Amino acid sequence: MKDLITTFTHQLEEAFEIASKTSFRKPDRPINNIVMCGLGGSGIGAKIVSNWLQDELKVPLTLVHEYSLPAFVGPNTLVIGSSYSGNTEETTTALEEAQRKGAFIFGITSGGRLAKFCKDSGYDCTIVPGGNPPRSALGYSLVILIHYLHSLEFISNLRLSEIRSSISLINKEQESIKQKAIELSEYLFGKVGVLYSETKYEGVIVRARQQLNENSKYLAWCHVIPEMNHNELVGWGGGDDRFAPVFFVADDIHPRNKKRFEISTMAVEKKTGSSMTLEAKGSSLVERSLYLVHLVDWASYFLCEKNGADILDIEIIDYLKSELSGMK
Numbered sequence: 001m002k003d004l005i006t007t008f009t010h011q012l013e014e015a016f017e018i019a020s021k022t023s024f025r026k027p028d029r030p031i032n033n034i035v036m037c038g039l040g041g042s043g044i045g046a047k048i049v050s051n052w053l054q055d056e057l058k059v060p061l062t063l064v065h066e067y068s069l070p071a072f073v074g075p076n077t078l079v080i081g082s083s084y085s086g087n088t089e090e091t092t093t094a095l096e097e098a099q100r101k102g103a104f105i106f107g108i109t110s111g112g113r114l115a116k117f118c119k120d121s122g123y124d125c126t127i128v129p130g131g132n133p134p135r136s137a138l139g140y141s142l143v144i145l146i147h148y149l150h151s152l153e154f155i156s157n158l159r160l161s162e163i164r165s166s167i168s169l170i171n172k173e174q175e176s177i178k179q180k181a182i183e184l185s186e187y188l189f190g191k192v193g194v195l196y197s198e199t200k201y202e203g204v205i206v207r208a209r210q211q212l213n214e215n216s217k218y219l220a221w222c223h224v225i226p227e228m229n230h231n232e233l234v235g236w237g238g239g240d241d242r243f244a245p246v247f248f249v250a251d252d253i254h255p256r257n258k259k260r261f262e263i264s265t266m267a268v269e270k271k272t273g274s275s276m277t278l279e280a281k282g283s284s285l286v287e288r289s290l291y292l293v294h295l296v297d298w299a300s301y302f303l304c305e306k307n308g309a310d311i312l313d314i315e316i317i318d319y320l321k322s323e324l325s326g327m328k
Contacts, residue, residue, distance in 0.1 A: 086112020
């Protein structure tokens with residue numbers, strides 16, 4: 001896992017190379033909406049991409065993290081399925097439903113049932129290198145998703161350019177990122193992490209929570225501002241120093257939300273005695289997002305070391321899948 005985190009920017013570069021060698025069929029009908037299906041490490045790329053495209057994409061984009069699709073899905077829907085192993089049952093089940101509804105389908109996977117489904121049905125499917133934990137393959141899904149949507153002319157090539165510039169930023173800031181990640185792991189150790197960001201960075205903090213869960217064997221939760229100001233902030237009345245609030249901030253925060261961050265930080269510090277702020281670096285939402293993603297990836301590694309855990313262990317998930325496979 002340490003090697004996989006270290007080579008994150010190399011994975012992004014490899015994803016660009018894979019994308020450049022791939023051509024896609026354009027839909028033979030108008031596309032009125034897009035649905036992205038995926039879970040866990042395979043699905044988080046879609047969540048982050050949806051944040052990046054909310055000010056550009058002109059058709060509705062819906063994320064699906066379960067077996068069933070919304071009722072509106074039909075022939076004028078683009079359904080994208082992302083499953084790193086290719087065997088995520090929720091995703092493959094949803095794509096089978098998409099096929100019955102006549103949707104236009106695209107897949108991203110390293111193989112398995114999803115690759116076979118797309119090949120047998122004549123759907124485009126980008127194959128990425130396999131053999132690693134899905135949570136370590138984020139770079140592939142980010143680049144392939146953006147490249148695919150650009151190829152179908154839903155978006156400009158701006159986000160692709162911003163991912164490329166993110167590679168330079170992360171490489172340049174690598175040592176300072178690791179140092180801040182060590183500080184974050186020390187702050188979180190022995191407590192319950194509570195992660196907050198503005199809504200446009202929700203994918204980033206969901207990814208952060210997932211990495212702390214899987215890599216560090218650590219429980220945490222996350223929420224966004226301003227929504228948390230209408231509910232969870234009241235819940236801090238029962239807070240205490242067991243909790244470790246972390247605020248993810250950037251210089252593109254809405255002015256009103258900036259004030260909300262200040263007030264929220266003061267409110268939780270009264271209960272916990274401390275808080276930590278992670279300031280994103282970068283000149284675009286994409287750069288800032290990937291900077292924070294990489295920082296927390298490193299923090300999850302260092303926190304795993306402090307917890308004395310096995311970073312690759314997912315025994316409980318394997319057990320769940322085994323039990324489900326015996327169900328009719």
